[in-house]
Amino acid sequence: MSTDQTFYGSDFGALSSFDPDIAGVLLSELDRIRGGLQLIASENMSSPEVLTALGSTLSNKYAEGYPGRRYYGGCSEVDKAEQIALERCTALFDAEHANVQPHSGASANQAVYGAFMKPGETILAMSLPHGGHLTHGSKVSFSGKWFNAVHYGVDKETENIDYDQVTALAREHRPKVICAGGSAIPRLIDFEFFRNLADEVGAIFWVDAAHFIGLVAGRAIPSPVPWADVVTFTTHKVLRGPRSGALVCTAEHAAALDKAVFPMMQGGPQMHTIAAKAVNFKECATPEYAAYATQVIANARQLATSLGEHGIRPTTGGTDTHLSLHDLQGVGVTGADAEVRADAAGIVLNKNAIPFDPQKPNVASGIRVGTPCVTTQGMGTSEMVTIADLIATAVIKGDADPGHAVSQQVRAEVSELVTRFPAYPRP
Ligand code: PLP
Numbered sequence: 001m002s003t004d005q006t007f008y009g010s011d012f013g014a015l016s017s018f019d020p021d022i023a024g025v026l027l028s029e030l031d032r033i034r035g036g037l038q039l040i041a042s043e044n045m046s047s048p049e050v051l052t053a054l055g056s057t058l059s060n061k062y063a064e065g066y067p068g069r070r071y072y073g074g075c076s077e078v079d080k081a082e083q084i085a086l087e088r089c090t091a092l093f094d095a096e097h098a099n100v101q102p103h104s105g106a107s108a109n110q111a112v113y114g115a116f117m118k119p120g121e122t123i124l125a126m127s128l129p130h131g132g133h134l135t136h137g138s139k140v141s142f143s144g145k146w147f148n149a150v151h152y153g154v155d156k157e158t159e160n161i162d163y164d165q166v167t168a169l170a171r172e173h174r175p176k177v178i179c180a181g182g183s184a185i186p187r188l189i190d191f192e193f194f195r196n197l198a199d200e201v202g203a204i205f206w207v208d209a210a211h212f213i214g215l216v217a218g219r220a221i222p223s224p225v226p227w228a229d230v231v232t233f234t235t236h237k238v239l240r241g242p243r244s245g246a247l248v249c250t251a252e253h254a255a256a257l258d259k260a261v262f263p264m265m266q267g268g269p270q271m272h273t274i275a276a277k278a279v280n281f282k283e284c285a286t287p288e289y290a291a292y293a294t295q296v297i298a299n300a301r302q303l304a305t306s307l308g309e310h311g312i313r314p315t316t317g318g319t320d321t322h323l324s325l326h327d328l329q330g331v332g333v334t335g336a337d338a339e340v341r342a343d344a345a346g347i348v349l350n351k352n353a354i355p356f357d358p359q360k361p362n363v364a365s366g367i368r369v370g371t372p373c374v375t376t377q378g379m380g381t382s383e384m385v386t387i388a389d390l391i392a393t394a395v396i397k398g399d400a401d402p403g404h405a406v407s408q409q410v411r412a413e414v415s416e417l418v419t420r421f422p423a424y425p426r427p
Contacts, residue, residue: 010055034423036346037387037414041323041370042183042211044240045377045423046276047283053276054242062268066101066258081275088281092217093225095248100277101261101269102245105210105234109135110142111247112230114260116204117176119146124169124203125179126161127151130355131325132182133208150175154355159316160187166194170201180224181208184352184368186304186319191227198229204253207231210245212321214238214372217284218293221321229253238296238322238372240289241280244273292375296322299371302381306388307369312395315354315366323370327354331396335364338395342367344402345394345410347387367395377421390414 016023033045046054058078064071067079067086082100089098102108117123123143126132130153134141137149150173155162161180170178178201180194191207198205207224213233215221224231230249235241249257262269283289297320304314304324313327328338335351342349353359354366374387390410398406 010052030424034418035415036348037390037418038373038423039347039349039369039371039387039391041350041368041372042234042237043370044214044237044372046236046240046242046280048424049283050240050242050276050279053279054272056272056275058275059270059272061271063271064262064268066262078271078274081271081278082269085274085278085281088278088285089246089248092281092284093223093231093248095225095231096251097254097257098246098248099258099261100246100274101266102232102247103266103270103273104243104245105133105208105232106135106245107261107266108232108234108245108247109133109208110265111257111260112177112179112204112206112232113143113147114264115230115253115256116206117147120148122148122150122173122175123177123179124150124152124166124173124175126182126185127153129353129357129361130154130182131184133210136179136182136208156356159355161185161189163190163193167197170197170203174201175203177204177206179206179208180228181210181212183211184323184325185211186300186314186321186324187316188221188320189224191222191224195227204229208233210234211237211323214240214284215293215297215321217281218290218296220290220293220297230257235277235280238293239280239284240372240376241283242273242276244270244277246277295380296371296375298381299375299379299384300324302384303369303371303388306385307391310388310392310396312367312388312392322372323368325352325354326367326369327365328367328395329365333395334359335366336362337400338367340400341398341407342391342394344400344404344407345390345398346414347391347394347410349391373423374421377418377423379417379421383417383421386413386417390417 062072063075063078067083085100125136137144152166207228216223232247236243304318311330315325339351351364352366352368353364359365394410
């Protein structure tokens with residue numbers, strides 16, 4: 001190891017002698033990740049290469065502006081990082097323009113409002129309880145406080161997007177922006193439908209692809225890029241990059257969106273994170289990543305089916321993506337209870353409202369599970385059958401007490417599984 005690594009990468013030895021409290025948290029978090037099954041659909045495990053770029057001196061640099069037109073001196077090197085990230089991002093998604101500065105998915109979404117809407121104007125988006133996102137016009141978010149949000153949902157029978165309702169609401173409200181995408185949508189979205197509707201009513205078509213962009217990058221599902229005016233996304237979900245955001249758009253809207261990201265919504269870009277995004281985009285262009293994205297979906301399908309065989313019903317009957325949403329009413333357990341029982345057994349998942357949920361959101365009738373992490377660990381469909389067995393045992397027969405016999409038994413089996421498929425394997 002070169003001594004310079006201290007300065008361009010992370011030096012854990014120095015940290016642990018200076019600040020054992022925080023070094024201890026870093027270690028115990030790694031132990032936590034390694035010790036259990038991570039089934040949160042929005043999480044993943046970035047590569048050591050991505051983590052190295054994140055822990056670099058690029059974090060120090062102020063670089064307000066864009067490559068070649070900054071408000072600070074000394075940007076020659078960070079300009080290179082951002083330029084590489086931009087080129088790789090546009091190539092990966094066959095996009096006309098990219099902006100890699102958004103600090104997060106929510107920041108990228110703010111830029112869409114900033115570029116296209118004035119306070120009080122109307123956005124049409126998926127409702128939060130049916131799978132949308134807070135930034136799509138929820139009353140507790142800036143988007144619902146400052147804009148007039150009209151929401152569509154899913155059809156009661158199919159539990160898939162109610163396209164007739166979307167059409168009716170768009171014709172009635174003539175929104176400025178129509179948004180597709182959300183946090184708990186297991187099925188593919190008909191982007192062509194949304195494009196045609198947006199054209200009919202004169203709206204901007206925005207896809208929030210935060211959840212599924214990694215599957216698009218791996219060419220495992222159809223891309224929204226040819227259809228949408230703008231596609232925002234997070235970089236840390238299936239995509240497996242650093243915790244951050246980005247957007248791609250048509251050339252027509254490039255200037256408006258760039259101005260909305262900076263200076264309208266953000267200050268200085270996080271250049272270490274932008275470098276880490278560049279590393280991630282390079283990873284995503286490999287055949288290994290494409291195989292990973294395909295396996296994520298195969299695993300999610302198997303997990304959904306196997307949970308269904310235990311009476312833990314997948315909404316919409318299954319999934320086309322990396323996540324499935326399950327209705328627990330048939331097994332008489334709430335989402336909140338399922339979450340703590342699974343956690344007590346070493347399985348991390350989240351409670352989730354299901355469409356038309358009779359429970360309050362903090363109780364919920366469902367759980368959401370996703371396969372990005374376990375697939376990164378190298379697990380395949382046969383392990384998904386095992387994981388479904390373990391979830392069903394923990395949720396249906398288990399307890400919130402980690403000392404309960406069922407929690408202990410499931411935890412032992414989880415341990416055996418993650419020993420065979422370790423997260424961040426030791427060299
Ligand atoms: N959009 C969608 C659909 C999301 O699922 C999320 C986060 O889960 C976001 C936006 C916000 O991303 P972030 O947490 O990075 O702000």
